Amino acid sequence: MDAEGGNAGEALLDVRGLTKIFGSLRACDGVDLKINRGEIHALLGENGAGKSTFVKMLFGSLEPYSGEIRWKGDKVRITSPGEARRLGIGMVFQHFSLFDALTAAENIALSLDDGSPIGTIAAKAKALSYSYGLPLDPYSLVGDLSVGERQRIEIIRCLLQTPDLIILDEPTSVLTPQEADKLFETLERLRSEGKSILYISHRLEEVKRMCDGATVLRHGKVVGHCDPRQETAASLARMMVGSEVSAVTRPPVDTKADHSPLLEIRDLSRKAATPFSVPLRAISLSVKAGEVIGIAGVAGNGQGEFFEAVSGEALQDNAGSVRISGKDAGRLSISKRRLLGAAFVPEERLGHGAAPLMSLSENLLLSRYSTDRKAFLGPLGTIRTATIESASERIIKHMDVRMSGKDPEAAALSGGNLQKFIVGRELDRQPSVMVVNQPTWGVDAGAAARIRQALIELARGGSAVLVISQDLDELFEISDYVAVMHDGAMSQPFAIAEATFEKIGLLMGGAAPEQAHPVGEIA
Amino acid sequence: MMRIELIKRPQHSALFSALSPIIALVLTLVFGAILFALLGRNPVTAMYIYFVSPLTQVWQIHELAVKAAPLILIAVGLAVCYRSNNWNIGAEGQLTMGAIAGSILPVLVPEYQGVFLLPLMLIMGMAGGALYAAIPALLKVRFNTNEILSSLMLVYVAQLFLDWVVRGPWRDPQGYNFPQTIQFSDAAILPELFPASGRASWAFVFAIVAALIVWFLMAKTLKGFEVKVIGQSPRAGRFAGFSTGRMVLFAFMVSGALAGLAGISEVSATINQLQPVISPGYGFTAIIVAFLGRLNPIGIIAAGLVLALSYLGGEAAQAAIGISDKTARVFQGMLLFFVLASDTLIYYRIRLITSRRAAGEAALEHS
Numbered sequence: 001m002d003a004e005g006g007n008a009g010e011a012l013l014d015v016r017g018l019t020k021i022f023g024s025l026r027a028c029d030g031v032d033l034k035i036n037r038g039e040i041h042a043l044l045g046e047n048g049a050g051k052s053t054f055v056k057m058l059f060g061s062l063e064p065y066s067g068e069i070r071w072k073g074d075k076v077r078i079t080s081p082g083e084a085r086r087l088g089i090g091m092v093f094q095h096f097s098l099f100d101a102l103t104a105a106e107n108i109a110l111s112l113d114d115g116s117p118i119g120t121i122a123a124k125a126k127a128l129s130y131s132y133g134l135p136l137d138p139y140s141l142v143g144d145l146s147v148g149e150r151q152r153i154e155i156i157r158c159l160l161q162t163p164d165l166i167i168l169d170e171p172t173s174v175l176t177p178q179e180a181d182k183l184f185e186t187l188e189r190l191r192s193e194g195k196s197i198l199y200i201s202h203r204l205e206e207v208k209r210m211c212d213g214a215t216v217l218r219h220g221k222v223v224g225h226c227d228p229r230q231e232t233a234a235s236l237a238r239m240m241v242g243s244e245v246s247a248v249t250r251p252p253v254d255t256k257a258d259h260s261p262l263l264e265i266r267d268l269s270r271k272a273a274t275p276f277s278v279p280l281r282a283i284s285l286s287v288k289a290g291e292v293i294g295i296a297g298v299a300g301n302g303q304g305e306f307f308e309a310v311s312g313e314a315l316q317d318n319a320g321s322v323r324i325s326g327k328d329a330g331r332l333s334i335s336k337r338r339l340l341g342a343a344f345v346p347e348e349r350l351g352h353g354a355a356p357l358m359s360l361s362e363n364l365l366l367s368r369y370s371t372d373r374k375a376f377l378g379p380l381g382t383i384r385t386a387t388i389e390s391a392s393e394r395i396i397k398h399m400d401v402r403m404s405g406k407d408p409e410a411a412a413l414s415g416g417n418l419q420k421f422i423v424g425r426e427l428d429r430q431p432s433v434m435v436v437n438q439p440t441w442g443v444d445a446g447a448a449a450r451i452r453q454a455l456i457e458l459a460r461g462g463s464a465v466l467v468i469s470q471d472l473d474e475l476f477e478i479s480d481y482v483a484v485m486h487d488g489a490m491s492q493p494f495a496i497a498e499a500t501f502e503k504i505g506l507l508m509g510g511a512a513p514e515q516a517h518p519v520g521e522i523a
Numbered sequence: 524m525m526r527i528e529l530i531k532r533p534q535h536s537a538l539f540s541a542l543s544p545i546i547a548l549v550l551t552l553v554f555g556a557i558l559f560a561l562l563g564r565n566p567v568t569a570m571y572i573y574f575v576s577p578l579t580q581v582w583q584i585h586e587l588a589v590k591a592a593p594l595i596l597i598a599v600g601l602a603v604c605y606r607s608n609n610w611n612i613g614a615e616g617q618l619t620m621g622a623i624a625g626s627i628l629p630v631l632v633p634e635y636q637g638v639f640l641l642p643l644m645l646i647m648g649m650a651g652g653a654l655y656a657a658i659p660a661l662l663k664v665r666f667n668t669n670e671i672l673s674s675l676m677l678v679y680v681a682q683l684f685l686d687w688v689v690r691g692p693w694r695d696p697q698g699y700n701f702p703q704t705i706q707f708s709d710a711a712i713l714p715e716l717f718p719a720s721g722r723a724s725w726a727f728v729f730a731i732v733a734a735l736i737v738w739f740l741m742a743k744t745l746k747g748f749e750v751k752v753i754g755q756s757p758r759a760g761r762f763a764g765f766s767t768g769r770m771v772l773f774a775f776m777v778s779g780a781l782a783g784l785a786g787i788s789e790v791s792a793t794i795n796q797l798q799p800v801i802s803p804g805y806g807f808t809a810i811i812v813a814f815l816g817r818l819n820p821i822g823i824i825a826a827g828l829v830l831a832l833s834y835l836g837g838e839a840a841q842a843a844i845g846i847s848d849k850t851a852r853v854f855q856g857m858l859l860f861f862v863l864a865s866d867t868l869i870y871y872r873i874r875l876i877t878s879r880r881a882a883g884e885a886a887l888e889h890s
Contacts, residue, residue, distance in 0.1 A: 313761050335764030346762060355752050355759040357535065366752060366763045369745055381745040412534045 010073050012037045012196050013058075013165060018067035020053050027053040029220040030067065035165065035213075040187060040197045042207040042228060045217035046240055046444045048414060051200050054217070055167050058198070059091045060084040072164075090163030092154045092171060100143035107142055108157045121160075129156050132186050143275065147300055148179040155186070166190065167198045172206060173470070174299050177505035184210055202240070203473075204233040218242055241445050248452045248477050251460060253290050262464035263287040263342070263433045264323040268316065270309055278302035280309060281489040287433070287464040292456060293493055294479030295468045296504050302488035303468045304347065307437045310466070311344040312337040324433055335370040343367075343431035345423055347438040347468075349415060353422045356411035360403075361385070361392040363410050364425055371429055391428070399424035400450065416443040423451050427458060434458055437468045452478045472501060486510045529871035539868040544815050544826070546868070547861035554857055564844055572843045573836035573850075583835065585721025589793060590831035592723075593618070593785035593802070595730035595824055597809035599737045600778030602818040606741065607774040608754040613659060613674030614782040615806025616681035617652040621783020622790045623685055624651025626704065626797050629711035630693050636710035644711060644787055652783020653776040655681065660775035664768040670775075678806070686799045693797065704797040713792035726788035731824065733781055738820035750774065782806060803834065811859040814866075830855065 013035040020028040028050045035041045045051045056062040058069070060078040068075055071087055078084050084091070098107045105122035112121065122138035129136035134152045142150060151171065158166055168187075172180040187197055187210065201207055207214060207228050214228045216239045224239050253259075263286070270280040280302055287293050297303055308314040310322055316330035323329060324340040334344070344367075346352045354363045365388055369376055376388050389407060396403070399420040403413050410418055419440070426434060439455065440448035456478055459465040468485075469475050475482055476496065483493040484507035491507050555573070556566035577583050597614045604611040611617075625648025628640060658677060662668035690702040698705070713724045741747035753760035753770045760767060790801055812830050816823030837851025 311762075312764075333764050334762065338764070344762070348758070351756045352758045352762055355756045357755055358752070362748070365745075365748060366759060369748075370764060377745055382743050383745060383748060409534055 011035060011070075012039075012072060013198075014070040015058070016068050016070070018054065018057060018069065019065045020050075020057060020062060021065045026220050028057070028064075028217075031215075031217065031220075031222055033215045033222070035196050035198060037164075037196055038191050038194045039212045040191055040199055040210055042211040042214035043198060043200045043217065044202065044204075044207065044214055044236060044240055046202065047416065047442050048444065049217040049240070050220040051217055052169070053220075055091070055169065055198065055200065058084070059089060059167060085161050085163070088162070088164040089167065090158035090161055090165070091167040091169070092151070092158050093169055096150050096154055098142045098150055098153060101141065103139050103141055104136060104145070104153045105138035107153060108138070108160065111157055112160065124160060125156050128159055132156075132159070132189060133182065134186055147174040147298055148176070151175070151183075163195070165196045165198060167200070169200045170202070171199075172201065172203060176298055176508040177472070177501050178509050179298075180206065204228075204236045207236070208233065216240055237445065248449055248456065250456050250478060250480075253480055254460070257290050257462065259288040259290055260326075261286040261288045261323075262325055263310075263435070263466060265310065266321055266323070267318075268306075268309060268321045270305060270314065270316070273305075273314075278305055278488045280305055281487075283490045285466075285483060285490060285493065287466050289432075289462050289464055290459055291480040292459045292465040292467060292478050294475035294482045294496075295466065295485055295490070296472060296475055296482055296508060297468075297470065297485035298508050299470055301485045301508075303437060303485055305488070306485065306490075307344075307346060307435065307468060310435050311342075311346070338367070338371050338431075341432035343426035343429065343434050345426055345434075345436040345439065347441065349418050349422060350411060354410040354418060357409055359407045359409055360396070360401075360413075360421055361389045361407050363421075364388055364392045364395065367425060368429065395421060395424040395428050398428070399454075400447075416447040419443050420447050420451065423454065427454055430458075430461070431463060433464050433466075435466045435468075438471075439467055439469065440471065440474060448474070472504060475504075484508055526876050528874050528876045529867065530874050531871055532869075535869050536872075539865075540817065543865035543868055544817060544822070544862060546865045547815070547858060548829070550861045550865075551854060551858045555854055558850070558853065559846075562846060564846065569840065569844060569846070573840050573854075574832060576843070577832060577835035577839050582721040585717075585723040586835055587828060587831050588723035588727040590834045591827040592726035592730045593789050593805040594809050594812045594830050595827035596726070596733055596785040596788070597778070597782045597806055598812035598816060598823045598827060599730075599734050599820050600781030601809055601813040602816070602820060602823060603737060603741070603750060604774040604778045605813060606754045606818055607750045607770050608757070609660075609663075609771055609774045610671045611656065611659070611674050611775055611778050612671050612810065613656070613676075613678045613806070614778065614809055615802065615804065616674070616678035617656045617779040617782035618786035618789075618802055618806045619678075619681040619685050620655035620786070621648040621652030621779075622786035622797065622801055623681075623688060624648055624783065625787025626693075626707075626790060629707040629791075630704045630797065633705060633708055633711075636708050640710050641713065641791070644791060645784060648783045648787025649780040650783070652786060653780040656775040656779020656782070657772065660772045664771050670771075674775075685797065685801070689797050689799055695796075702799050707791060707795045711791060712795055713788055715792075722793070724788070724792035726785070726792050729784060729788060730827070733784075734820040734824050741820065782809075808834075808855055811855055811862070814862050815858060830858075833858075 011034045015031065015033045018028055018031045019026065031054055043051050043054065053062060057064045058078065060080045060083050069078060076087060078087065105118055105125060108125050109118050109121045125138045126136065129152065134155060136152050136156060151174065171183060175183060190197060199211055211228050214226050215222055216224045218240060228236065265283055265285045268280055268283040272279040278301060283306065309316060312332055312334035316322060319328040319330040321330040324337055324342050327340055329337050329340060350356045355366060365376060365383065376384055378384055392407065401417045401421045403417060423439060436455065439451050443451065452474065455465050455467065467478060479496050481493040481495055482499050482504060484491040484504055486508060487510060556570055559566045559569035597618065601611060601614060625644045627647060628635060628644055655677065659670045659674040662673050663670045689704055693704045695703055695705045713726060716723050716725065741750065749765045749770065752763055753765055753767055757767055785805065790797060794801055808830055812823055812826045815829065816826035833851050833854045837848040840846045840850060841848040
């Protein structure tokens with residue numbers, strides 16, 4: 001197919017020298033980018049490289065400091081998302097903006113300002129969704145839909161406005177591999193219709209597979225334009241990070257060492273606490289000393305509820321349903337579970353793992369006041385500030401946490417650096433059981449490698465490590481065994497050597513284990 | 524076109540934390556002066572009478588301490604509550620119930636005048652306030668009731684209960700049918716600090732000691748840390764292993780106990796008997812004191828003195844230039860308004876925006 005279409009040689013979008021400054025930070029610094037008609041163009045970069053800032057300027061949510069945007073050959077100023085839509089630019093956000101309690105059609109109607117009756121919109125949305133192979137029931141409640149289905153609503157909502165350019169921000173981060181394949185088919189269909197796509201991702205394999213061109217950002221600057229099909233994943237990663245990312249090494253499990261189970265979960269069930277939370281269904285799992293077990297699953301399949309039940313933020317009815325270091329812990333509070341040797345890292349950093357407006361040393365006390373009572377607290381429960389501050393400095397040094405000033409508030413750190421601190425805070429006490437939810441979500445590659453390596457080393461040192469993650473690459477990198485969560489139930493764990501993306505993907509999508517098991521018969 | 528915009532600061536500003544109460548005070552004075560001018564009085568004279576003349580003699584300083592004591596006591600307790608994100612608006616009711624509970628001995632057993640009488644009265648006063656504060660706390664923990672409404676409504680219950688008590692069962696039989704109890708015996712009266720120069724009593728000492736203890740609790744101990752964590756981010760508090768339910772009860776009962784102590788101290792030291800009205804709204808004014816003092820017990824001591832001055836100034840202005848003493852309420856209201864408004868500057872900075880920039884930034888808020 002001729003990608004250039006009728007206007008040969010003229011780019012659909014031509015951005016030159018786009019710059020955005022926040023205070024002293026140049027979030028985007030003279031970014032050039034060109035997208036032709038019918039092109040899928042990737043925007044690559046680590047977290048904080050300026051990708052989001054750049055697309056927000058394209059979509060009219062932020063105003064550029066300098067630089068120009070040429071749209072279909074004309075210089076334009078995009079002052080609002082409404083203006084962007086009028087020009088023909090649509091966007092599907094990474095974090096969906098849908099109301100759980102409304103139907104799909106109602107959500108779509110909310111974003112259209114034409115006032116057509118809901119029935120018409122529903123019919124149009126349904127027809128469009130089927131024609132693109134993204135079937136959607138417009139009358140279903142958003143709260144009942146899976147993440148993949150919610151994304152379909154966002155895409156359909158975007159397509160209803162017949163855009164020429166569609167911006168997709170990390171679209172596959174919430175999808176199973178099979179759902180992602182479905183999405184790729186849709187994108188290729190759109191390309192064949194002459195529509196252009198700006199595809200933001202950090203998943204290099206899919207960029208290589210799908211995209212015709214790529215622009216790589218680092219620290220707000222363009223470090224290169226390339227044809228991703230001509231590159232390797234490693235060369236793209238090098239461009240993004242700027243240096244070789246040290247590979248995580250996973251030494252084999254020492255078969256001679258003691259492998260008694262340190263964390264046992266037996267027949268753990270939990271009712272849904274709210275209409276939109278997931279009930280847990282008879283989960284059993286045992287994590288032995290020396291090994292890392294990874295739990296895969298699409299977001300919102302009960303991982304958060306599972307974490308709360310294991311950590312003790314939510315108590316169980318049955319004391320034996322969670323056992324830590326050989327003791328029944330199901331009725332114990334999170335502090336008592338910590339005293340049994342367990343450590344926990346929740347998914348949310350700000351507001352859950354750390355209090356945003358408190359200093360790092362205060363946030364160290366947050367999870368360690370019970371286990372380190374003797375060192376951190378004096379008589380009458382007085383806080384030994386000096387001891388805590390020096391412990392906090394030790395963690396900062398060990399994990400290479402970068403920050404400005406001494407002992408800043410947690411909210412002042414970048415996500416990756418705060419995550420290094422929160423993980424380091426728990427590693428520092430050498431826990432015998434470590435449970436981590438999304439250890440490297442939103443963390444740059446260098447920091448992620450460091451956190452992953454630290455988790456493996458903790459396990460090889462004789463601890464039991466349980467990692468919940470949506471990032472399959474990460475799980476393949478660090479796990480000895482993988483189990484999959486779907487709709488509040490968990491599959492049997494299987495050795496990483498027997499795992500494939502297809503098998504895990506099928507389990508993530510809810511296939512019964514027996515269908516997924518014989519790996520050879522699939523695909 | 525220009526417009527004003529608030530930009531969130533990456534980290535809260537220590538400078539404006541300290542400055543915001545002062546900005547609020549200055550704005551209150553400016554608008555107070557305008558108010559006096561509109562009432563046809565010379566603003567300079569009026570401000571002098573209001574804010575300076577009540578401080579010119581020693582006995583007046585005593586009066587300031589008398590008024591400041593209950594404000595500081597209550598506000599210090601409220602600070603614990605508000606820091607833990609529990610909105611106790613009912614300190615006036617807890618003060619009333621504390622006064623009633625503390626008066627049980629001197630009213631019903633006037634013949635007991637032993638050395639333990641005063642300590643018992645104070646303890647019973649604190650217990651009365653704490654238990655009364657436990658009602659909205661338990662309702663919140665058990666039924667998720669809005670504590671702002673329940674604690675506020677219980678104020679009126681307490682006041683009407685006091686009214687009934689002094690008109691009914693506890694009325695002084697020799698009191699010519701006035702709605703009041705018998706006078707307390709001397710043993711039941713909280714002594715004055717320096718009787719030669721004025722009326723200031725031990726209540727002021729209690730207030731200062733309470734402020735210092737709560738300051739230590741909040742700044743130096745794990746309990747204070749727990750209060751702050753739960754107040755800032757309850758989820759992080761749960762992750763830390765702190766119980767939000769127990770914190771609701773703790774915060775309400777501490778502030779109720781201090782309000783109760785303020786109530787029985789006021790009745791014992793100043794009024795010497797129970798009457799239908801025992802407080803000029805100390806429990807409500809203390810809310811302003813707590814915020815003006817930045818919820819910091821040491822700041823609250825200073826803020827308590829400022830608000831006590833507004834009471835004295837209101838009385839002085841009424842006597843000297845014939846302005847209703849209700850202006851005190853107006854001042855207090857303006858002060859609270861400006862304190863809360865100035866607090867915005869701690870987390871946001873102000874930027875003037877021209878229309879071209881405005882459009883782009885406004886769009887950001889919608890995305």
